Amino acid sequence: MAEKLDVKKPKKLEVKKPQGPGDKGEEAPKIDFDKISSALKKLEDRNHIDQIGPSVTDAYIGHAKFTDENGVVRYKTKFDQGEAEKLADKVYDQLVYHTHRRFFNMDQEKLDSLKGIKDAQGNSYVDTVVRYHFDLDRSTLRKSLKTRAENDDKIDHNALQEMLEDKVRHHAGIITGDILKDIEPKDMDALKAYIKELGDRHKLDEKVVKKAQKTYDIQSLIKQYMNIVQHHYSEPKKEEKKAA
Structure with a gap:
């Protein structure tokens, strides 16, 4: 005959009602709307978003600048596909720099160490961070500029700013969401x-x-x-x- 098990009933849990503002318990913390408003108002300055445009222009100038046979400094606006791909990398590197050095306030040594990290699929860690913040991967930017070069379209700082406008807005949106999360x-x-x-x-x-x-x-x-x-x-x- 099977031995009868002595099953004890679990003790009834005492559920305490949450205490409200009139009780002795702690009140829920109030939202500091002025702090949120200040963060929203100063979003571009505090997060250095205003630096993205000039840094992209700087990448373009460094890549496009040349001196003609008369010693006059000029800037290319038409590129072959290889040159366009190199320009895409330089622009993307500026986004890497912005995200890690300006936004995350990371020192250069730390950034350099992260540049060598890749996942199992060979994807760069720093590129993955940029892809999240700007909704843009390096290969897409390369393809876009190579297509413009193939079509003999003009590529200058204005064209680059226009291409990245929605991407910068995406970056700002992520920051805004974090400010408003509470x-x-x-x-x-x-x-x-x-x-x-x-x-x-x-x-x-x-x-x-x-x-x-x-x-x-x-x-x-x-x-x-x-x-x-x-x-x-x-x-x-x-x-x-x-x-x-």
Whole structure:
């Protein structure tokens, strides 16, 4: 006869209700919207996005500059496919430099050590980082410039800036998403109240504020908030911070 097992019932777990603002427990941390607004307003400066364009131009100049038979300095705007591919590498290297040295604030020694790292498929680690931040891989940029060269299309700093415009916007979007990551649907009322505060602080058009108050989609509200910050936000004075 099988031995009867002594199965003990598990103790009932005591589930504690979360404590609210009126309880003795800790309150949920409030979102510092002024800190977020400041980060959004200064996004390009703090993350050195304004340096990408000049660095791409620098790569072009270094590759295209030559001195003609009369000793006059000129810049090529037409390239064969081999030259176009080399230019693509120089431009992509600028994105590698920007992402690691400017954005991540990495020293050159560390960057140089990372350049030698590749995954099992032979993909460069630093290129993978750039691909994530700019939605662009090296082979695609090479192909694009080689195609322009094949079609005898002009390649200069303006053409390169235009090609990379959406890619730089993608990079900025990733940074923006990180800045806004703490704002959730449950924070909609708090964000509306903050937008109203901005309306009073910066004397915004009442229609702008009212539109925000009537918005019930968090993504739409965040877009309105970002637009307000971009065009109107300035950091509160010390007196205003103390009053708050």
